[in-house]
Amino acid sequence: MTAPRTIALDAMGGDHGPEVVIPGAALSLVRHPALSFRIFGHQARISAELDKQPALAARCEIIHTDTVVAMHEKPSQAMRRGKGTSMWLAVEDVKAGRAHAAVSAGNTGALMAMSKLILRPMAGIERPAIAALWPTVKSECIVLDVGANIGADARQLIDFALMGAAMGRALFHADRPSVGLLNVGVEEIKGGEAVRDAHTWLKESQNLPLAYHGFVEGDQIGQGVVDVVVVEGFAGNIALKTAEGTARQIGQYLRMAMTSSLVAKMGALLAKGGFEVLKKKMDPRRVNGGTFLGLNGIVIKSHGGTDALGFASAIDLGYDMAESDLVTRLAADLHAVEGQLAAVRAG
């Protein structure tokens, strides 16, 4: 049923390194038994973890390297030392065709810079983007760009729409995922020029591989109004962080409220099952993983501070992207609308 897929793992990225990456891979392997891994990093540390995961060990190859990209290193610094690092080698594995996707919990800026250099943007794509999964009351949606770039012109927003739709097809199994452009609500200033021009193009173009919904506002993302939300990277990153922060804030309120009296405490104890349901719904590990879109290869950025469960979600995401043959299908989509897109570029 499932084709054998190989994922390249940067074992040294993130706040915890192999201690999270290896158990994460073990979890993902349970869900996708046809997976195999090529693991880059410090041999001894990786082996120590693999000893505890015999099933995973049987489907792994370790490629040793001593050098790693530090979490707070500037991307330009990381690039200078680049080639020997576990991050570089993992991405290069995708380029060489030895892995179907690379997953790293390391430094986002460095990972994007290396991925661009090694894999190169796809033909016709000016700017790769980072797509996030966003939990909604219905299920999940895709939001991009959440921080690969600051600002975007109309053409780039359209590219994001096509890239997001291709990812949506892979994840949601919808032929033509619905796509909305994130915009503000005040009529007078509704959207800058780029947003308005992208809107016109998406509305008027025929036979797109997506169903264009129109503008959406920030409060509609979590309602699951569309499958894909398109926005330039500055506002997209701020929206994502603000949503995370608001969820945390309400969690803090909830804890305060449930300890505000003895009776509330007892009620909360009784409602424990309900709170578990809520906690699961709000668990950021379920949707961990930023997908780099628009490159000739699949790279997933896991949150640096996540645990094994979160890292497993990032691997799952890489697997789904590889399984759906995202890059080939997106290339076909881009090719199909090339003529229509040329007009936007010229305009």
Added chain:
Amino acid sequence: MTAPRTIALDAMGGDHGPEVVIPGAALSLVRHPALSFRIFGHQARISAELDKQPALAARCEIIHTDTVVAMHEKPSQAMRRGKGTSMWLAVEDVKAGRAHAAVSAGNTGALMAMSKLILRPMAGIERPAIAALWPTVKSECIVLDVGANIGADARQLIDFALMGAAMGRALFHADRPSVGLLNVGVEEIKGGEAVRDAHTWLKESQNLPLAYHGFVEGDQIGQGVVDVVVVEGFAGNIALKTAEGTARQIGQYLRMAMTSSLVAKMGALLAKGGFEVLKKKMDPRRVNGGTFLGLNGIVIKSHGGTDALGFASAIDLGYDMAESDLVTRLAADLHAVEGQLAAVRAG
């Protein structure tokens, strides 16, 4: 103790008109007994509501007009018919010195356009902004711009910082409110040029009427890390709406979770007091009201769909701004840093 203050009310704005505006004013009068009101709109509808509020009726003057700005009218349309509308007359009252502040729940774009035309931006301010109150785990902070403009250059961001700090002094009674610039987390692209330039200026300038904190990210707003968060209006509006949407979404999760089993239902019933605490914490009516900053006069935009309690919050906000003599104090602040600001404008 409290000086007598007069507030001009656009009774016809919002989804409900006088049926919300009048009871809202009555609530605010209880909190601020020295208030009086000049109420603009349809005499008969206003009187019908005032009949139920004798204390308020004694401190009111009704100025009749038949024409109103529709909620979804384009600002340019509204401006053409402008002068006779209840919205226009309320703002004009501030200009004429008959009222200390105007409050409207009407069309945001039209209200901003009229306010700019009637009151004019303050000397040295290129773009007025809309400031929102944002609940934090500590108390509240001010976020601006949440949608008056799209984009902002370094000078405009600095203006927003000064304007927000002046509002912060009025509300939080801090001499030098702390101010942060909203930015994204990815190192490589940290901020556009405008954000970086504003950061440098705020960091290096001496004797500012604010304590500059540096960059903040979206997830820090609700933690109350700073008193004032500065951001251009597109990202600011999206952040505000996204936070509202996330709160609503979690409310929906919570209701689902608390009805997921009979035991959870019983627990929720027992914890009712706790949930009331939470509900109060999350009540958007507590922080209702967008303050227009940078104009020669005080105008407050109430949420169009709010009820009397929410409208009362917007009036309270107008009262606090008038009470602190916001405009005069902000003018003094701007004058004090004029020399330093000239360099930014020239640069």
